[in-house]
Amino acid sequence: MGNLRRGYTLVELLVVIAVASALMATTLAALGAAMQVEREASRQPAKAAATAQLAATLRADVWSAESLALSDAADELTLAQPGGESIRYRRRGDRLHRFLVADGEETPRGVFPAPSDNRLTVDPPSAEAGGWVRIVIEPNEPTQPSLNVRATVGRDLRPLAPNPAEQP
Secondary structure, three states: OOOOOOOOOHHHHHHHHHHHHHHHHHHHHHHHHHHHHHHHHHHHHHHHHHHHHHHHHHHHHHHHOOEEEEOOOOOEEEEEOHHHOEEEEEEEOOEEEEEEEEOOEEEEEEEEEOOOOEEEEEEOOOOOOOOEEEEEEEEOOOOOOOEEEEEEOOEOOOOOOOOHHHOO
């Protein structure tokens, strides 16, 4: 009669353990990558909202300004307001800080996220551009979007939207 086998050999057990380990390693790597993608995707709406808020605030400040100036180092934008006050945007690392400057005192008025490695450029108003100024915050990484703000210094040229309450 034949041999009765009552167990597994050591080689068979080692093969099963190796296969299970390989499956677990690939599953955990895929799960980790999926979690990182999900984390990045959940940050995008917050970044988009912050960028939209920065664009709206910057545009409103340009509309209310009498003049603007960009520092030589291109890290500070000053918008002279009526009444002797000014609004200053200063880049510090990965943040863009907004200050109200009155009587030589800087008062913080907001902080906006910005790419840490970026360029701030201002195309001054010109007759060719119809009096528009263009402010660009452009990251050095091509995967990140740039922020383009077009506005006219001292004038809000948005089209007048009809009031829905006045519609028949």
